[in-house]
Amino acid sequence: MLNVIDIVRGRSIADRKIRTAYLFIAPTIFFFSITFIYPGIYAIYLSLSKWAVTGGSEFVGFAQYIDVLQDKMFWKAIKNTVVLTLMSVPATMVLALMVALIFKAASTFPLRNLFRAIYFLPVITSAVAVAFVWSWIYQPEIGLLNAFLKIFGVSKQLWISGPKQVLPSLAIMNIWARLGFDMIIFWAGLQGIPEVYYEVARMDGAGPFTQFRKITLPLLNPQIVLVGVLEIIYALKIFDLVFVATSGGPVNSSRVVVMHIYDLAFSWNKMGEASVVAIYLFILIMAISIIQWNLVSKKVEY
Secondary structure, three states: OOOHHHHHHHHHHHHHHHHHHHHHHHHHHHHHHHHHHHHHHHHHHHHOEEEEEOOEEEEEOOHHHHHOOOOOHHHHHHHHHHHOOOOHHHHHHHHHHHHHHHHHHOOOOOOOHHHHHHHHHHHOHHHHHHHHHHHHHHOOOOOOHHHHHHHOOOOOOOOOHHHOOOOOHHHHHHHHHHHHHHHHHHHHHHOOOOHHHHHHHHHHHOOOHHHHHHHHHOHHHHHHHHHHHHHHHHOOOOHHHHHOOOOOOOOOOOOOHHHHHHHHHHHOOOOHHHHHHHHHHHHHHHHHHHHHHHHHOOOOOO
């Protein structure tokens, strides 16, 4: 009889602990539900309905999914987004890794912490402020960049005002804004690589390039994969820099997917089609992230 009472009492204590745990995580579950789960479900509902501004909706099934795929503007936005991603992400990762390696090599430099903070400043700066500053730098008539190039006899460039130059110009803005974030992650990863590996490699006659290729890159693989995934996600859903700097112009040369969603929903009152594009973007990001994680990730042991 005593054993039964102990078992019941133990279960009661365990149940109270479980209820307490759920009570503590309830605010997080509630926040996640109202900010992610509910909007996602509602977006699916809107994508299957013809939504009217005046109220009411009509169920149209997958018709809007087909309409979006036949929209030339949608494919224009997809192309611009992919091109911008390809221009900015690899360059950001390479430059961030180079800067991180420089900081590691200059471990005895007295002002290294100050310079690290300076590199990180763009990350905590408002994207709107970044876009305004770079818009002034790129200004064709009074911009700082053209004034500098004029010293070397380079003619006036249109930069974000030119259809062919706008995407490379936006890529430079994005690289500048994201470099510090990636650099910090790479620098932290470099600090976790034991110095003994490099000492043994030098004893075996390995030069700096061999050490980088055989030790640094393999052991930095988790950080490389993480940065790659995060940067691709960020680039595919970029909006604020482009919206403030170019508003998708000139002649839709810098229209990206999220800006297309914004215009569909709030400028053209096509909430259903906007939801469809958002779902397509979600699927694209999810697919790329899964593929990238499975193909690039590898476990390395020494």
